[in-house]
Amino acid sequence: MKHKNGLTAIGYLITLLGILVVIGWVFNILILKAVFPGFATMKINTAICFIALGVTFNLILTGKSRSIYLILAGFAFLVCLLSFLQDILNANFGIDELLIADNGNFLKDSLHPGRMAPTTALCSFLIALSLFILNNKRWNIFGQYILHFVSLITFIAIVGYFFSVPTLYKLVYLPSMAVHTAIALFIFSIAISMVNPYLGITGLFTGDRIGNQMVRRLFPKMIIALFVLAFFGIEAHRYQVIGEEFGIVLLALSFSFVGLILIWDTATLLNKIDHKREDAENEIRLNNENLEKIVIERTADLKKSIETQEKLNNQLLEKIELVEQQDQTIEKIREFKFLADSIPQIIWTTKADGTVDYYNQYWFTYSGLTWQETTDQGWIAVMHPDDLEKYLVAWTKSFTTGTSFESEYRLKRGSDGVYKWHLGRAQPMKNEDGQIIKWFGSNIDIDEYKKAIELQKRIAQFEDFNRIVAHNLRGPAGSIQMILAMMSESESDTEKAELFVMLNQSSATLNETLNDLMKVLEVRTNNTLPYDNCDLTEIVAGVEAMLTGQIISKSAKIYTAFEAPSIKFPKIYLESIFYNMISNSLKYSKSDVPPEIRITSRFANDKVILTFSDNGLGIDLIMHGNSMFKLNKIFHRGFDSKGVGLFMTKTQIETFGGNISVESKPNIGTTFTIEL
Amino acid sequence: MKKIAIVSIIDDDAFFQYATKKMLELSNKVEHILQFNDGEEAIRYFIENKDEPDKIPDLVFLDLNMPYMDGWQFLDKFIVNEFKKDRITIYICTSSISKLDLEKSANYPLLKGYLIKPITKAEFFEKLEKELENDSLLD
Numbered sequence: 001m002k003h004k005n006g007l008t009a010i011g012y013l014i015t016l017l018g019i020l021v022v023i024g025w026v027f028n029i030l031i032l033k034a035v036f037p038g039f040a041t042m043k044i045n046t047a048i049c050f051i052a053l054g055v056t057f058n059l060i061l062t063g064k065s066r067s068i069y070l071i072l073a074g075f076a077f078l079v080c081l082l083s084f085l086q087d088i089l090n091a092n093f094g095i096d097e098l099l100i101a102d103n104g105n106f107l108k109d110s111l112h113p114g115r116m117a118p119t120t121a122l123c124s125f126l127i128a129l130s131l132f133i134l135n136n137k138r139w140n141i142f143g144q145y146i147l148h149f150v151s152l153i154t155f156i157a158i159v160g161y162f163f164s165v166p167t168l169y170k171l172v173y174l175p176s177m178a179v180h181t182a183i184a185l186f187i188f189s190i191a192i193s194m195v196n197p198y199l200g201i202t203g204l205f206t207g208d209r210i211g212n213q214m215v216r217r218l219f220p221k222m223i224i225a226l227f228v229l230a231f232f233g234i235e236a237h238r239y240q241v242i243g244e245e246f247g248i249v250l251l252a253l254s255f256s257f258v259g260l261i262l263i264w265d266t267a268t269l270l271n272k273i274d275h276k277r278e279d280a281e282n283e284i285r286l287n288n289e290n291l292e293k294i295v296i297e298r299t300a301d302l303k304k305s306i307e308t309q310e311k312l313n314n315q316l317l318e319k320i321e322l323v324e325q326q327d328q329t330i331e332k333i334r335e336f337k338f339l340a341d342s343i344p345q346i347i348w349t350t351k352a353d354g355t356v357d358y359y360n361q362y363w364f365t366y367s368g369l370t371w372q373e374t375t376d377q378g379w380i381a382v383m384h385p386d387d388l389e390k391y392l393v394a395w396t397k398s399f400t401t402g403t404s405f406e407s408e409y410r411l412k413r414g415s416d417g418v419y420k421w422h423l424g425r426a427q428p429m430k431n432e433d434g435q436i437i438k439w440f441g442s443n444i445d446i447d448e449y450k451k452a453i454e455l456q457k458r459i460a461q462f463e464d465f466n467r468i469v470a471h472n473l474r475g476p477a478g479s480i481q482m483i484l485a486m487m488s489e490s491e492s493d494t495e496k497a498e499l500f501v502m503l504n505q506s507s508a509t510l511n512e513t514l515n516d517l518m519k520v521l522e523v524r525t526n527n528t529l530p531y532d533n534c535d536l537t538e539i540v541a542g543v544e545a546m547l548t549g550q551i552i553s554k555s556a557k558i559y560t561a562f563e564a565p566s567i568k569f570p571k572i573y574l575e576s577i578f579y580n581m582i583s584n585s586l587k588y589s590k591s592d593v594p595p596e597i598r599i600t601s602r603f604a605n606d607k608v609i610l611t612f613s614d615n616g617l618g619i620d621l622i623m624h625g626n627s628m629f630k631l632n633k634i635f636h637r638g639f640d641s642k643g644v645g646l647f648m649t650k651t652q653i654e655t656f657g658g659n660i661s662v663e664s665k666p667n668i669g670t671t672f673t674i675e676l
Numbered sequence: 677m678k679k680i681a682i683v684s685i686i687d688d689d690a691f692f693q694y695a696t697k698k699m700l701e702l703s704n705k706v707e708h709i710l711q712f713n714d715g716e717e718a719i720r721y722f723i724e725n726k727d728e729p730d731k732i733p734d735l736v737f738l739d740l741n742m743p744y745m746d747g748w749q750f751l752d753k754f755i756v757n758e759f760k761k762d763r764i765t766i767y768i769c770t771s772s773i774s775k776l777d778l779e780k781s782a783n784y785p786l787l788k789g790y791l792i793k794p795i796t797k798a799e800f801f802e803k804l805e806k807e808l809e810n811d812s813l814l815d
Contacts, residue, residue, distance in 0.1 A: 463776070470772035471741035478771045478794040479691040485794075486695060502691040623749065634743040637714070643743055 003194060008061050010191040015054030017184050021047035025100045035180050039161075042178040043116040044100050045083065049076040049124050050184065056131050057192065073128045080116070080125035087118040117177045119157065123150045123185045127192065134195055144200035147193040154186035162227065163234050210273060218266050225258040346411075346422070346443035352436050354399055363443075368414020384410035384419045391424070394606040402428050402436055406605035408450075411443060420447035457654060461524070464647075468517055468631050476510035516631065516644055520651050523573070527655045532571040536562045536601055539571075543578045550586045556595040558582070563602040567610070567676055573652040580645040581672060585614035588636055590667075604675070613671040619664040628662055680807055684710040684733035686718045686750065687769065688742045692793065696737060699797050705804045715745030719753045726759045733764065735807050737791075740770040740777060751784050765807055767791055 024032025025044040033041040042050075052072040059069040082093050092112065096102070102114030116124075127150055130143035157177045159165075177185075193199070197206035204215050233247040242250065340347040340360035347360040359374060367374065367382045383391060387409035398405035405426040410419035426441035483503045490496050540560055544551065551558070567574065582597060589595035598613045619628070619635045627633040629650035634641035653660045653674060664670035683706045685696050693711050700706045710733055712718035718738075725731040740747035747768060754766075768781055771793040781790050791799060 466774055466776075467741075467772070470774040470777070471770070474771040474773065475689055475741070475793065479689060479695075482695055482794040483691060486698070498694070502694060506691055623745070627746070632741070632743055637716075637744050641743070 007191050007194055008058055011054050011058035014184055014188050015051050018047040018050030040176040040178045042181045043114055045079055046116045046120055049079055052076040053127055060134055073131045077125050077128035080121045083116050084118055084121035119153055119177045120181050123153055126150050140196050141199050144193055144196055147189045148201055150189035151186055154182045157182035158186055214266055221262050226255055229254050348441045350439040382412050390606045420445055421450040472513040472632055476506040479506040523651050523655050529570040531568040533566050534569055534571050534574045535566050539575055539578050543582050547583055554595055556586055558597045561600045564608040567608050569676055577649050577652055580649045581612040585616055589616040608676050610674040611671055615669045618666040618668050618670050620666050621664055678808055679705050679707045680734050682708045682710055682733040683735045685737045686712045687739035688713050699800050703801055703804055714742050715750035719750050723757055729761045732759055732761045736766040737769045738766055
């Protein structure tokens with residue numbers, strides 16, 4: 001509740017006033033009873049009711065002792081109502097001087113001494129009534145207007161005192177309300193109406209709106225101004241300074257003037273408030289605009305900073321990735337080195353320019369060299385001198401063409417000086433643009449493998465030899481034995497003659513086979529024969545010369561394409577190989593198609609691959625594949641074949657470290673591939 | 677006296693053919709002698725007459741080492757064909773004393789025996805006798 005303390009004080013004042021007036025009556029103190037001599041007194045009943053109502057009000061404000069205040073208010077209500085009824089009904093209930101006799105009442109118009117004025121009684125019981133319904137939500141508006149009515153009546157009484165117009169405080173025939181009663185009731189009624197400040201007219205004064213402010217400001221001043229002007233007007237009129245009519249006009253004029261000033265003042269205030277409001281609004285708008293601007297700016301800033309942050313983040317991520325990549329690269333290099341060092345084979349790498357920049361541990365273990373000894377072509381000392389040239393040719397070729405390198409060579413073992421065969425291989429590592437940035441190489445020890453191959457070859461040769469002895473030598477030899485046995489048993493001369501012919505044949509066969517065998521052995525024992533630098537074109541020309549007759553009669557064509565122009569091989573054997581290949585192609589050609597023989601050569605790592613292709617009869621490899629290069633095997637009947645040529649060719653090739661293989665389809669042609 | 681209907685000699689050695697034929701004739705136990713110089717000729721004859729039991733040899737002397745189609749190849753083709761004949765006896769006749777060949781012959785269960793040249797008259801006669809014995813057992 002607003003102004004609770006003030007209201008409580010008014011409650012106490014009312015109570016105090018009642019007590020003072022009771023004291024006045026008890027001790028007969030006039031000033032307490034009537035304030036001014038000759039004025040109406042506040043009756044003792046009124047004073048007691050004031051005490052009851054004041055206490056009631058304070059009790060209501062504190063919200064305590066509901067039963068007590070109901071009794072007190074009820075008491076005041078009854079006393080006042082009875083007093084009022086006495087006046088209306090013109091009766092005497094004997095309550096007026098029940099306590100103290102009103103001897104001091106000298107007023108002529110007071111018919112009933114000690115009786116409170118009817119207006120006082122009315123106002124008091126109305127106040128009591130309003131107190132009953134003060135906190136009743138449904139009826140308090142009614143109570144409010146009762147209070148306003150009390151305020152109005154007491155105001156009139158006060159005005160009457162103020163302007164000394166008894167009619168106003170006396171209400172013609174009735175005893176007048178005492179001045180302090182009127183003031184007290186006026187204040188009290190207003191105070192009680194303040195308990196419900198938003199109800200009735202009180203609401204007009206107590207609100208927070210600008211209108212309420214205006215009312216609060218303007219109304220009291222107007223009243224005061226009007227009263228002051230009216231007071232002077234009346235006084236002037238009483239002292240005959242001005243006439244009545246002039247007084248009224250003057251009042252009207254002066255009030256207009258004062259009213260204007262008051263309104264001016266109020267308007268100024270209102271304008272000020274309006275300005276303030278406008279300023280505040282402007283400020284708010286400005287603030288809003290600023291705020292918007294700030295928001296936009298801040299948003300832009302924020303966006304910028306987010307972008308910057310993102311950029312930074314991305315850069316950071318890139319850097320992290322880069323670092324991770326580097327880490328991975330380092331890790332990979334470590335892994336590679338660990339792996340390479342753990343392999344019991346030689347691993348090496350070179351830079352793009354071919355200089356060695358890495359050897360694994362095994363290289364140092366094997367060669368017995370240090371890094372200082374092995375760099376700058378220190379490895380040359382390790383390689384077998386006979387293999388160096390072949391190696392350099394192959395490496396130079398790979399290095400210049402950027403193709404993979406493969407070569408076989410012997411490397412000297414540091415611990416005992418023994419040369420061991422190695423298979424060297426290297427692959428170029430290229431960057432995204434296809435440029436070689438590194439070579440990765442390995443030297444695998446193939447000494448055992450080579451020995452095994454050599455052994456296998458020897459076994460195969462031995463088997464061949466065994467077969468030749470078993471079949472080709474023992475056959476005719478056995479026949480001769482049988483023939484001789486039969487001859488000795490035979491009694492017929494004709495039979496003996498027949499047997500003799502056969503003896504000759506078998507003997508010739510035996511002789512031939514022995515010769516072939518001798519040739520084979522010759523080749524094999526010639527395995528230390530020096531390698532010649534054989535010009536392939538020259539060799540083909542020589543063979544062509546030997547076979548001119550057949551070439552012309554069969555209209556044969558020989559085409560050559562020598563990528564590798566020359567081969568290192570014993571010349572007599574290479575000539576023999578070419579002779580056998582070409583003569584076979586001429587011999588086993590289709591009768592109705594002129595033979596076309598194509599001879600090619602190409603490099604393959606440190607070897608040369610020769611191919612001989614023809615468009616001849618072809619060979620049924622399903623049937624003869626296993627016996628292609630065996631002695632006395634033939635693949636075409638009716639050609640007076642001996643089955644020696646391919647056998648010899650193979651012997652010659654294999655003796656000098658080469659290989660021969662065949663591909664063929666009957667009636668299409670045959671291709672022999674020779675690797676030397 | 678009972679005789680073997682057809683004996684075949686598959687061999688590229690002219691003397692072996694001559695000598696074997698002589699011996700077979702001398703034995704007087706063979707009705708017909710069928711001679712082939714190469715495995716391929718022989719197998720062609722066998723396949724051509726596979727449904728005629730009277731033309732398919734009862735006893736075969738097969739050489740291993742022949743220039744065009746050897747004895748092994750002949751056997752490989754022989755075993756994948758069906759012949760309308762209850763029994764065809766095949767002997768290897770080879771000059772090979774190689775263990776490899778002997779071991780390889782074990783892969784062909786149909787072979788009756790492995791004869792190493794030179795083959796004596798007595799050996800041939802023994803094989804002929806055996807063939808006739810088996811023949812009569814079947815009867």
